[in-house]
Amino acid sequence: MNVLIIEDENSLAMEIAEFLQKEGFIIELARRKKSAEEKIFVNSYDFILLDLGLPDGDGFDLLKYLKDIPGRDDSVIVLTARGSLDDRIKGLEEGADDYLAKPFALTELLARMHAIIRRKHKVEKNEFKVHDFTLNIQNRTVCYGDERLNLTKKEYEIFNYLVLNKNRVIPRVNLTEHVWGDILEVNSDSNFVDVHVKNLRKKLSQMAPIDWFETVRSVGYRINI
Amino acid sequence: MKLQHKLAFYNTFTKIAIIAILGTLIISFVENISVNSLKQRMVDKRDKFVSNLSVTEINELLQQEKSFTDYNILKEEYIVLTLVNVTDSIPPQFVEEQRSIEKETGTYLILWDYFQYGGKKYRLEIGESMEAVKRIEKNTLYFTLLILLITVSLTLVSDLAFTRFLLRPFYKIVDEKLNRVNDPIHFNYEKADTTTDDFLLLDSSISGLMKKVSDQLLTEKQFISNVSHELLTPISVLRNRLENMLNDDNISVESLNKISASLKTLTRLKAVINSLLLISKVENQQFNKSDNIQIKTLIAEVMEELEDRLDARHITFENNLTTDYYFTGNQALLHTLFMNLLNNAVKYNKESGKIIISDAYPKTGYQIFISDEGVGMNEQQIEKAFTRFEKFSDRKDSHGLGLAIVKSIASFHYMEISMHSEPEKGTTIAIDFRK
Numbered sequence: 020m021n022v023l024i025i026e027d028e029n030s031l032a033m034e035i036a037e038f039l040q041k042e043g044f045i046i047e048l049a050r051r052k053k054s055a056e057e058k059i060f061v062n063s064y065d066f067i068l069l070d071l072g073l074p075d076g077d078g079f080d081l082l083k084y085l086k087d088i089p090g091r092d093d094s095v096i097v098l099t100a101r102g103s104l105d106d107r108i109k110g111l112e113e114g115a116d117d118y119l120a121k122p123f124a125l126t127e128l129l130a131r132m133h134a135i136i137r138r139k140h141k142v143e144k145n146e147f148k149v150h151d152f153t154l155n156i157q158n159r160t161v162c163y164g165d166e167r168l169n170l171t172k173k174e175y176e177i178f179n180y181l182v183l184n185k186n187r188v189i190p191r192v193n194l195t196e197h198v199w200g201d202i203l204e205v206n207s208d209s210n211f212v213d214v215h216v217k218n219l220r221k222k223l224s225q226m227a228p229i230d231w232f233e234t235v236r237s238v239g240y241r242i243n244i
Numbered sequence: 245m246k247l248q249h250k251l252a253f254y255n256t257f258t259k260i261a262i263i264a265i266l267g268t269l270i271i272s273f274v275e276n277i278s279v280n281s282l283k284q285r286m287v288d289k290r291d292k293f294v295s296n297l298s299v300t301e302i303n304e305l306l307q308q309e310k311s312f313t314d315y316n317i318l319k320e321e322y323i324v325l326t327l328v329n330v331t332d333s334i335p336p337q338f339v340e341e342q343r344s345i346e347k348e349t350g351t352y353l354i355l356w357d358y359f360q361y362g363g364k365k366y367r368l369e370i371g372e373s374m375e376a377v378k379r380i381e382k383n384t385l386y387f388t389l390l391i392l393l394i395t396v397s398l399t400l401v402s403d404l405a406f407t408r409f410l411l412r413p414f415y416k417i418v419d420e421k422l423n424r425v426n427d428p429i430h431f432n433y434e435k436a437d438t439t440t441d442d443f444l445l446l447d448s449s450i451s452g453l454m455k456k457v458s459d460q461l462l463t464e465k466q467f468i469s470n471v472s473h474e475l476l477t478p479i480s481v482l483r484n485r486l487e488n489m490l491n492d493d494n495i496s497v498e499s500l501n502k503i504s505a506s507l508k509t510l511t512r513l514k515a516v517i518n519s520l521l522l523i524s525k526v527e528n529q530q531f532n533k534s535d536n537i538q539i540k541t542l543i544a545e546v547m548e549e550l551e552d553r554l555d556a557r558h559i560t561f562e563n564n565l566t567t568d569y570y571f572t573g574n575q576a577l578l579h580t581l582f583m584n585l586l587n588n589a590v591k592y593n594k595e596s597g598k599i600i601i602s603d604a605y606p607k608t609g610y611q612i613f614i615s616d617e618g619v620g621m622n623e624q625q626i627e628k629a630f631t632r633f634e635k636f637s638d639r640k641d642s643h644g645l646g647l648a649i650v651k652s653i654a655s656f657h658y659m660e661i662s663m664h665s666e667p668e669k670g671t672t673i674a675i676d677f678r679k
Contacts, residue, residue, distance in 0.1 A: 028477050034484035041491075072473050100476035101469055122480035122514055125487045173552055188490045190504055192511040199549070214556050236497075238490065238504035 020065040020136075021045040025055040025081065026098065027073050035068065038125040052076035059085055064093045066132060069115070071099040071106065079113060086114045094135045098123070124193040126184040133183050147182055149244060151227045154182050163226040173198055174219040177212070181232075181242040190239040216240060248407040255403045259396055267388035274384050278377040279353065283338060286355045286370045290336070293323070293368065297361055320376070324369040334358045343371060350375055413438030414446070421450045427529050428458040461528055468524050475517050483510050512643065519645040523632075526577065526652040533657060535575040539612065539677075540568035542575075543601060546582045553590045557597075564602040569610050571677055573657045581653045584646040585614055585673055592618040592671070608678060615672040621665040629663060 022044045026032040029050065036046040047062075049055035052073045059067070059081070067085070071078035082095060097110040100121040107118045116139070117131045137145070137156065145157040153162045159175055161168045170178065176198045181189055194212045216234075223229045233241040305325035322345065336357040343352045352371040359366055417436050425431060431454040436447040486507050489495065495503075525531065540563075547554075547561055554561055571578070589599045597617035604611045621629065628634045630651040635644040654661045658678050665671040 028481060031477065031481045031484060034481060034488055037488050038484065100473045100480065121476045122483040122510070125484050171552070188500075190487070190490065190507050192507055193487075196511075211553070211556075215552065235500070237501050 021047065021062070022066040022068060023047045023049060023055070023058055023062075023064045023093075024068045025049045025052075025073070025078070026068070026070040027051065028070075035125065035128070038129075042129060052078075052081055055081055056084060059093075060088070063091055066135075067093050067095045068128075069095055069097050071097060071101060071110075079109065082110070082113045082115060092139070094132075094139060096128070096131060096135070124190075124196060126180070126187065126189055126193050127197055130180055130183050130197065149182055149242065150229075150231055152223065154179060161223075166226070168222055168226070170219065170222060171215075173215050174222070177215055177219055181240055182244075185242050185244045188235050188239055188241045194239065248404065248411055251407050252400055252403045256396055256400050259399060260392065263388065263392040263395065267385070267392065270388065271381060271384050275377065275381055278380055282353055282372050282374075282377065283355075286338075286353070286372055289323070289370055290355060290357050290368060293370075294357075294359060299362065302361065302366070320373040322371045324371075326367045326369070328358065328365050328367045330358065330365055340374065351378070410440065413440060413443045417443060417447050417450065421447065421454070425454070428454050429461055429529075431455075431458060464524070464528050465530060468521060468528065468530075472517075472521055476514070479510060479514055479517070483507065483514075486510070516643050516645065519643065519649055522580075523645070523649055523652045526649075526656045529656070531574045531577055531656070533573045533577075535573060537571045537573055537575050537578055538568045539571055539578075540565045542578060543582055543586075543612075546579065546586050549583070550586055550590055553587075554599075557590065557593065557595055559590060559593050559596065560598050562598060562600045564600060565612070566603055569603070569612075569677065571610075571657075574653075577653045577656065581650050584650050585675075588646060589614055589616040589618070589671075589673075592616065594618055597670075606676075608676060610677040612675045612677075613672055614675075615670060617670040620667040620669050620671050621663075622667050626663050626665055630661070 020043075022039055024032050024035055024046060026035070026048070027050050032048050032050070036048065040046055044066075047058060047064075049058050052075045055073075069078050069081060073081075078097065078099070082097070085091060085093060085095065095115045096117045096119060097106075097115045098119050098121060099106055099110075107120075110118050116135050119128060119131065145155055147154040147156070151163060152168075154160075155162070156179065159179075161170055161175065161178060177194060180194060180197050191212050194216075198212065198215075220229060220232060223232065231243045233243060235241055302325060305323070306327065322343075334356075336355060339354050339356070340351060341354055342349055343354075351374040353374055354372075355368075355370045357368040357370070359368065413436055420432070421436075431451075433451050433454075436443060438444060438447075486503050489503050490500065490507075543563070543565070547563070553559075586599070593599065593616045600613075600615045602613045602615075604613070630647045632648040633644040650661060654675070660676040660678070662674045662676070663671060664674070
């Protein structure tokens with residue numbers, strides 16, 4: 020899958036690119052509105068990551084430009100540091116598929132991209148094999164063989180997020196942000212997530228050994244598949 | 245006191261004063277004229293009498309003196325001649341004295357004139373009743389008072405009506421251009437409909453002020469937007485770089501820990517910046533408040549999000565709300581407000597404690613109470629609770645902006661937040677929704 024990253028801050032674009040390349044995406048970069056326009060005109064992309072604050076114009080114009088080209092179905096995720104609610108609403112109204120406020124976690128970006136792929140293309144399988152367990156994204160369930168595990172909403176969210184970002188250390192803050200959202204003060208006590216992970220691991224290990232579910236000391240968690 | 249009433253009072257007062265002064269002048273003037281004309285008549289009468297003088301007439305008058313018969317029917321005037329025995333010549337003189345004529349007493353203006361006739365000295369006394377003069381005086385006074393009363397009441401009514409009409413644009417300007425302005429950026433610069441220059445001046449001054457205020461707000465808005473961009477972009481770079489480093493296989497455990505700690509610090513920085521930006525935006529009126537919010541439902545949503553926290557600390561939640569109060573405001577902001585308050589109630593509660601939410605309908609509108617059984621605060625702490633960066637615990641999960649956010653969201657919605665707390669017993673937060 021190819022991704023166009025439209026971002027004027029070079030170092031940020033490089034970090035996103037590095038991350039997504041490891042996930043198997045093919046990356047192209049545009050740092051100005053003008054060059055982005057050219058690229059959009061020539062190629063179609065599976066994903067366009069669009070920064071709103073470009074030095075030579077507003078990102079919304081690019082979004083409009085893209086949506087005016089007939090037959091295009093590029094998925095757009097708006098990235099912005101303006102962080103205003105109005106921008107979020109406007110972005111989604113103008114046809115963006117999702118919205119991420121800077122600073123976002125790369126793992127969150129990946130989770131959103133997966134969600135869009137599932138929603139749009141319906142090609143992605145809904146079931147993930149996680150060793151002896153099966154994660155069903157459609158029904159939001161985790162099963163061991165035929166037996167369905169009784170997970171809470173939060174426990175499911177954590178498991179789902181770790182599986183989507185498999186083989187990767189997920190810092191606690193990323194998990195907290197994903198599960199509890201970007202609620203300012205609440206967000207900051209990230210150790211809270213440990214309680215939920217502890218319960219989740221207990222429920223999983225009752226079924227089978229889970230040495231693939233790793234606790235990376237003082238950092239976070241990793242599920243190895 | 246309203247200007248309209250002050251003006252009416254002033255006008256009434258000056259009118260009473262002017263009419264009172266005029267009345268006094270007129271009365272004394274009228275009195276003067278009447279008395280003078282009376283005196284003139286008496287002098288004329290004496291001259292006529294003296295010029296027609298004869299012995300017979302004198303005798304006749306001297307005779308009559310005893311019987312007082314020479315009065316006209318109305319007893320308005322009389323004439324008396326007396327024989328006197330004086331040597332000096334005495335000039336004629338006027339006096340005012342009481343006289344009783346046929347059992348009726350009245351005030352008379354009297355002229356005494358001494359003269360010599362046929363070797364004898366006489367005193368001629370001509371009296372004229374003052375009753376007529378007094379009557380005129382009384383009537384004048386009566387009419388003056390009547391006119392005073394009518395004028396004052398008529399002008400009072402007309403003054404009130406006129407000043408009300410005159411001041412109408414003033415109140416309209418105050419109401420439309422000051423009281424009802426929530427958002428100076430969308431101020432109505434249309435000129436006020438008035439011909440009074442002073443009000444036009446007021447109107448243009450207010451418009452000028454609003455222009456300055458809205459310019460400043462726009463500058464601040466721009467500033468906030470720039471700050472967010474300039475601060476959040478580098479944080480974004482750092483965060484993503486650290487995330488990428490975490491997944492480098494060659495990294496040592498020690499470095500891993502340091503990266504993780506840096507990520508935490510960065511998250512904290514992000515939370516502080518976002519909180520400050522939120523407060524600035526709220527204070528800068530950058531949110532709409534036209535959502536219809538059901539408070540009970542909103543609280544239920546927040547509690548659901550906090551459910552796992554309640555469970556983890558075995559805290560019970562008691563919802564005693566009687567009504568689902570409707571409120572027009574900003575849904576997302578009110579969500580944040582209740583989230584912060586309820587999260588505090590969980591965070592600072594004792595293990596297995598209780599959170600009680602109740603409501604009341606005081607005259608001012610609607611009130612919600614959030615009570616916990618936590619550590620509580622002393623008076624000094626309550627005073628500073630809503631101040632930015634004020635922290636009472638050494639908890640790492642607090643950056644001291646939660647209640648500052650609550651305060652700014654509350655005042656944005658004209659809500660009032662008050663706090664009652666006792667150390668080691670718990671805290672109750674009261675939220676007042678104004679009508």
